[in-house]
Amino acid sequence: MPQLLINWSINNRPAIGDPSAGEIDTSHYNPPENQIYILGKENVDTDEFDHHVVAHEWGHYFEANFSRSDSLGNDHGPGEKLDPRVAFSEGFSNAFSGMAIEDPNYVDTMGAKQGTIRVYMNLSYINGDPASIGWFSEDSVQYILYALYRSNMGFNPIYDVLVNGQKTARSFTTIYSFISFLKANNPAYLATIDNLLTAKNITTTAIDEWDSTATEANNGGNANTLPVYNKLIAGAAPFQICVDDKFGIPNKLKNRSFIYFEIASNGNYTIHADVVTVGGVPNIRLTSKGQDVDSANNSTTGPASLTETLTPGIYVGEVYDYRHLSTNHTSITGEVCFNVKLY
Amino acid sequence: MKITDKRSFKKHWLWLSMVCLLVLSWQCVFAGEPGFAICKKMSYKGKPSAPISISYSVPAQNSVGDSIPVTITIQVLSDFDSLKLEAIAEEGLRLLPSGPYERSYGSRPRNAALSETVTVIPSQEGRLYLNVFVTGVFNGKKMGHTRSIPLNVGTTSAKTLKKSNQVTTDSKGQKIVIMPAEEKTTEKTK
Numbered sequence: 195m196p197q198l199l200i201n202w203s204i205n206n207r208p209a210i211g212d213p214s215a216g217e218i219d220t221s222h223y224n225p226p227e228n229q230i231y232i233l234g235k236e237n238v239d240t241d242e243f244d245h246h247v248v249a250h251e252w253g254h255y256f257e258a259n260f261s262r263s264d265s266l267g268n269d270h271g272p273g274e275k276l277d278p279r280v281a282f283s284e285g286f287s288n289a290f291s292g293m294a295i296e297d298p299n300y301v302d303t304m305g306a307k308q309g310t311i312r313v314y315m316n317l318s319y320i321n322g323d324p325a326s327i328g329w330f331s332e333d334s335v336q337y338i339l340y341a342l343y344r345s346n347m348g349f350n351p352i353y354d355v356l357v358n359g360q361k362t363a364r365s366f367t368t369i370y371s372f373i374s375f376l377k378a379n380n381p382a383y384l385a386t387i388d389n390l391l392t393a394k395n396i397t398t399t400a401i402d403e404w405d406s407t408a409t410e411a412n413n414g415g416n417a418n419t420l421p422v423y424n425k426l427i428a429g430a431a432p433f434q435i436c437v438d439d440k441f442g443i444p445n446k447l448k449n450r451s452f453i454y455f456e457i458a459s460n461g462n463y464t465i466h467a468d469v470v471t472v473g474g475v476p477n478i479r480l481t482s483k484g485q486d487v488d489s490a491n492n493s494t495t496g497p498a499s500l501t502e503t504l505t506p507g508i509y510v511g512e513v514y515d516y517r518h519l520s521t522n523h524t525s526i527t528g529e530v531c532f533n534v535k536l537y
Numbered sequence: 538m539k540i541t542d543k544r545s546f547k548k549h550w551l552w553l554s555m556v557c558l559l560v561l562s563w564q565c566v567f568a569g570e571p572g573f574a575i576c577k578k579m580s581y582k583g584k585p586s587a588p589i590s591i592s593y594s595v596p597a598q599n600s601v602g603d604s605i606p607v608t609i610t611i612q613v614l615s616d617f618d619s620l621k622l623e624a625i626a627e628e629g630l631r632l633l634p635s636g637p638y639e640r641s642y643g644s645r646p647r648n649a650a651l652s653e654t655v656t657v658i659p660s661q662e663g664r665l666y667l668n669v670f671v672t673g674v675f676n677g678k679k680m681g682h683t684r685s686i687p688l689n690v691g692t693t694s695a696k697t698l699k700k701s702n703q704v705t706t707d708s709k710g711q712k713i714v715i716m717p718a719e720e721k722t723t724e725k726t727k
Contacts, residue, residue, distance in 0.1 A: 442614040
């Protein structure tokens with residue numbers, strides 16, 4: 195395993211500032227550094243005895259070094275409607291904490307004598323707020339993965355998908371890619387898998403990691419969220435996609451709209467986004483199997499274009515509004531629509 | 538990075554500067570009244586939290602004996618049944634009036650923004666902290682969030698490491714802090 199440095203100190207507190215002075219904000223995994231930071235400030239927030247928190251962050255280390263995560267990171271929690279990449283990464287790490295410790299009761303404490311519950315989650319709890327379950331919920335992902343682990347299937351099939359299919363997935367890493375590979379590898383467990391998906395209001399009939407036949411019906415209370423991926427066809431008429439900040443920013447459901455396309459021959463290809471909603475600031479990012487290809491980054495309103503010389507294959511990307519990158523969390527734009535085309 | 542619209546070099550450079558900022562784990566910007574700083578964090582992968590964002594604004598520099606206003610803003614991303622904010626000053630800082638500051642709120646819909654201003658008086662120089670605890674019930678589920686708000690007081694270094702600690706470098710060049718070999722008997726409740 196690659197070296198892992200876990201930075202813990204009794205001075206580590208939930209302050210934003212100088213990490214070398216203990217101002218680490220929260221317990222977290224830092225992908226560029228490949229390091230974990232753990233809170234230790236007594237009577238404020240300590241995590242060295244909150245074992246699930248430590249295991250959760252180790253789960254992120256595992257993802258980054260042995261699997262793949264396309265998560266945007268940032269703040270998240272139970273009941274939130276998240277970007278599905280964030281939901282999968284956090285749901286996996288929550289579930290993994292329960293698997294590693296063999297305890298489904300995730301507990302995180304804070305405050306005087308560490309006597310206040312900050313977060314409590316029963317990873318086996320099938321119920322939940324019906325309005326917040328689905329493919330965009332870390333609660334739903336953690337329930338499904340932990341239940342699979344506790345079933346006759348066990349950990350090995352989960353591990354196999356994470357270090358193989360999920361690692362090289364053509365799509366973004368979401369519950370759809372995970373389930374797609376899990377079903378392909380484990381036909382004997384289709385009924386088990388489908389029962390868990392149904393319990394969390396996630397489609398059981400997606401035919402691939404894109405849900406390309408648009409079988410998902412749970413839009414999370416936001417009509418803009420479906421289909422999960424928009425397929426672009428070179429030369430086809432532009433179509434409208436919309437993003438919004440209804441559930442917050444910068445990593446919430448439908449802050450970013452997913453696109454994908456397949457090309458058969460070498461050549462120059464352009465993804466173009468025109469502004470439909472006055473003031474919109476379209477940004478485009480293109481990736482291939484988890485690696486950035488290129489991006490068009492506008493910071494003022496106007497059309498955005500991204501022209502690339504591409505080789506045959508499948509590419510996946512996202513279109514979003516620059517203003518939704520803010521970490522100020524407030525709803526600032528409402529719905530923003532763009533006309534998108536590939537040529 | 539491909540810049541395809543008609544932006545000036547200046548704007549291009551501004552974008553590059555912003556990317557450089559994003560590479561850092563931390564981001565602080567000055568906003569609002571002159572001398573007031575608002576800090577926001579960047580996109581690493583943290584532990585689960587209540588659907589709350591706690592931000593604050595404080596004067597950038599302060600002196601011993603000043604009455605310092607600290608404005609705390611809570612953005613709540615989901616409906617909540619109840620919410621409680623508590624602020625407790627650490628050593629070297631005194632809340633005015635004395636004692637913990639507490640404020641409770643009834644149910645509100647998603648995207649509520651709650652703002653409180655508390656006053657603290659520092660009795661010593663250094664980087665001092667006001668701890669904010671927010672607990673609430675969100676769709677029937679109890680959750681919390683906490684934030685330490687740092688205040689720079691006087692002209693001494695902002696570093697807070699205790700004198701008994703030593704900063705050094707290990708064999709692989711990583712900066713480490715050596716802690717005093719002492720144990721506390723404070724009971725953990727978990």
